[in-house]
Amino acid sequence: MIGIVNYGAGNIFSLSSALERQYLNYGMVNTEADLDKYTHIIIPGVGHAGAAMKKLEQTGLVEPIKALKKPVLGICVGMQLLTAHSEEGDAELMGIFPLKTRLFDKNQGIKIPHMGWNNIEHKNNALFEGVTNLTQFYFVHSYFIEYNPIFDIATANYGTPFSAAIQKDNFYGVQFHPEKSGSAGEHILKNFSNLKQ
Amino acid sequence: MLSKRIIPCLDVKDGRTVKGVNFVDLKDAGDPVELAWQYAQQGADELVFLDITATHERRKTMIEMVKSVARQLNIPFTIGGGITTIQDAEALLNAGADKISINSAAVKNPALIEELAAAFGVQFVVVAVDTKLVEGKNRVHLNGGRLITELETENWIRQAESMGAGEILLTSMDHDGTKQGFDCGLLNTVTQMINIPVIASGGAGTVQHFIDVFEKTGVDAALAASVFHFGEIPIPELKQKLKYHNIPVRL
Structure with missing residues (x-):
């Protein structure tokens, strides 16, 4: 159960x-004890990364989440929270991934936010099992996670290549919204629920 | 590559879709959820629901509809109409709306854009602008084009962007309903002037109009109502033709 x-x-x-x-x-995770009730954990999130981190800290769940050994999936801002730092609010984040969350550069001739359907190239990670390469997912964000060959499991391009999905051990993150990305997105959620502990 | 979006727009009154929708295989043309689901199946990239209910009970009905859409739809959608406060917007967000669109409330109280962006992020805030050419100038209009304002369209759009709009939905009232094509001139000016996504609206009548607006302007999306509702332009066929013209689309 998730x-x-x-x-x-x-x-x-x-x-x-x-x-x-x-x-x-x-079910919902409100306290540290709730984390034990589930086999898989999702960290959702929209809005401001710095503000979201403050809210997460207030729940007292930061350290217990970092200690988890079960599959964890961060979505959009929930994914960015897994990185070390965001330029949004110059915020220190959970630091599970030694990566930075950065603002898109409008000088590259791109509009901000990056909003709409963009294709991704994935690296056959279990999270993308059964998903055709270059499938499009729905993105809406102004900040992105810099591409890193070690943690990147799916890449998208918007002015610059960035991580559409990352993984480190049991921690996963997706920048797109699987809940709004048609059947491909629903497939990702299903794959996540099938990840072994 | 980021795809150009195709967005059907549905008018909703008392929780029911209005404007004679004419899908052959629709059991209940007034059911927004069934219609939305059909559009998602056809390959619509996003939907806009415009609430035109005038009664006080509107909010509750609308929230129920939004929840029902969010339960069943797996693509993003925007809700517009009658949103004047942070509380209105928050209720819609919690019911599953991806974006809200504000129009006259923003003109009457521009600070609302800032407040909404601060509370929910710029990606949540679409500013809808209805424009009409008056004595050689593009002027912002309210109430479906019936009420002229002091605002010049380009200036207002620039102001909306600087205050935190995440997207502009620009409807040309001179083109709306004519089926003579989008206002490519104004749309081109606007897309060159700002750095947030723009949705073109008003004037879609043929597939060529969609090709034109994507080839001649920098818009990110095109919105239409009747050509989709009456099945005059099937979305899969539209997208195939756009692709043939090397316009990036999601198939």
Whole structure:
């Protein structure tokens, strides 16, 4: 069963609805003890990374999440929280990945936010099993995680190549919104729920 | 590569879609959820629901509809109409809306753009602008084009961007309903002037109009209502033709 970290950062109704469409059971994680109830944990998030980190810190869940050995998936800002630092609010984040979250550079002739459907190139990670390469996913973000060959499991391009998905041990992150990315996105959620502990 | 988006727009009154929708295989043309689902199946990239309900009970009905759409739809959608406060927006966000669109509320109280962006992020805030050419100048209009304002369209769009709009939905009232094509001149000016995504609206009548707006302007998306509702332009066929013209689309 999937636990959704409920720390007040944005809308979890779309995520829980997507899980329901896939017949995946879920519950909410409000306290450290709740983490034990679930086999898989999702950290959702929209809005401001610095503000989201503050909210997560207030729940007291930062250290318990970092200590987890079960599969954890961060979505959008939830993914960015797994990195060490964000330029959004110059915020120190969880630091599970030694990566930086940076603002897109408008001098590259791109519009910000990066909003809409973009294709990804993935590296046959279990999270993308059964997903055709160059499938499009729905993105909406102004900050991105710099490309790093060690942790990158899917890459997208917007002015510059950036990480559409990352993995380190049991920690996963996706920059796109699987709950809004059509059947391909629902497939990612299903794959996540099938990851072994 | 980022795809150009195709966005059907649905008018909703008291939780039901209006404007005679004419899909052959639709059981209930007034059911926004069924219609939305059909569009998602056809390959729409996003949907806009415009609430035109005038009654006080509107909010509750709308929230229920939004929840119902979010439960069943796996693509993003925007809700517009009657949003005047942070509380209105928050209720829609919590019900599963990806974006909200504000129009006259922003003109009457521009600070609302800033407040919404600060509370929910710029990606949540679409500023819809209805424009009409008056004595050689593009002027912002309200109430579906019936009420002229002091604002010049280009200036207002620049101001909306600087205050935290994440996207502009620009409807040309001179073109809307004519089926004579989008206002490519103005759309081109606007897309060169700002650095946030722009949705073109008003005037779609043929596939060629969509090709034109993507080839001649820097818009990111094109929105239409009747050509989709009446099945005049099937979305899969539209996207195939756009692709044939080397316009990036999601197939």
